[in-house]
Amino acid sequence: MKCTIQSQKKQATLVVKRLVLYQNCKLIHAQGRSGQDYYLIFHKNRYINTIKVTELKIDSFISKAIEQGLIVSAPHHAIYSLINQQVFSCLPLDKMVHHAENHPKQLEQVIILSYFDQYIAKEKIINLFIETFRNHRRNGKLQQAYQVLTILEDYAPENQFARDILTSLTFQGYQSDNQEYFAFNPLQSDILEKTYLKNKRHLEISILSTVNLLNEYSDDQWQLFHHTLSDYPIDIQAKTLFQLLKQKPSLIEQKTFAKALLKYANVKQFLSIVLKPEYPHSIDPTIFIEQLEQASQDEHLAIFNKKQKPFIDRITSFPIEDKEKATRLIIESAIQITPIDEVLKWLDAFEDTFSFYNQLLTIKKLVENPDQQEKLAEFYQRFNHRDGAIECLKWEAELYPTKESVHKKLIKLLKETNQNEEADAYQEQWIQQTKYST
Known part of the structure; x- marks a missing residue:
């Protein structure tokens, strides 16, 4: 997967590596041609800015997001949803800070600035949180003031101001109304799932269910994941599923996953999957033969030269007429470049004697x-x-x-x-x- 950024009328194409979901932020980690790291930063699903990073600060928001957030690798349909057919502008950070400092302090605005503490001084962001808190308190909006303090404490646990005010009598009995924000450390998947489903946040559900499937398969998580996948282009669905398989090969043991994977696989992928010894599911003979009919000569020869036993094992349960159809397709490709003696020898490994075998014996005689x-x-x-x-x-x-x-x-x-x-x-x-x- 690739994305395009633009700075001062110059464009660059980046290779997307992964997507990080943390609190209300989404980070797309991408790399340039020389391996330089870039982070495209989104608030919820709204693009904010892109920063180039040589070395991440240990205490930066991005480092914290990577450590505690939900991460999916590219390709993935959630990434496609964020970057498809867009060019992302890179804006100077000083303009963002200037705008925040010269406008009424809004919590969401300060939270967005905190995403950029790789380059914006953390102390400056903390002061903006405190100013926002004081504005709400002066206006008598104590619940909102409390909300600012809880987020500041999460952002900068060492901040004494937040700790002192939160433990004062003024805010005794107040509770945060943003459970999602604090459900990442430690990770509380059930709270996140409940929140995402309630608010129909399909993008977040797709990310959370992907992470959960990779940790431990369950039918419920598969249903959640598959529901978010079904509306995307077929090639995106296929790439996402194959990326999951790459990260967790044991997913192929799940019949629902295997069925979905084969539905979107091309011929080469289909044959590669079903001819692996560890593939545990039965295959409809008609579908298998249809795939072989569409396969190239090279794919047939790969079976002939390298996958004889998996091929025999796969067709063992087929009716004899289907065994013969499947095997003949391989022979028709092999006979074009393989000596007839080797073709006959290859067939010796089969328990069945096929009706075309005598024709091959005739060819052997006629060749001489x-x-x-x-x-x-x-x-x-x-x-x-x-x-x-x-x-x-x-x-x-x-x-x-x-x-x-x-x-x-x-x-x-x-x-x-x-x-x-x-x-x-x-x-x-x-x-x-x-x-x-x-």
């Missing part, structure tokens, strides 16, 4: 007989080996230049394989041959 190339071409065609059939017919045409059946078959095959110029050449050759022979 240069006088039977037309017949060999016929058998090659039965296994879709057109190139082999063409070579046989060319050989036969050289030996028997007046043999009409050979020329007709050769010309037809050349046209079917879009070798029209060569087909025309043989057609002309045949016309000239018959003209002079008569």
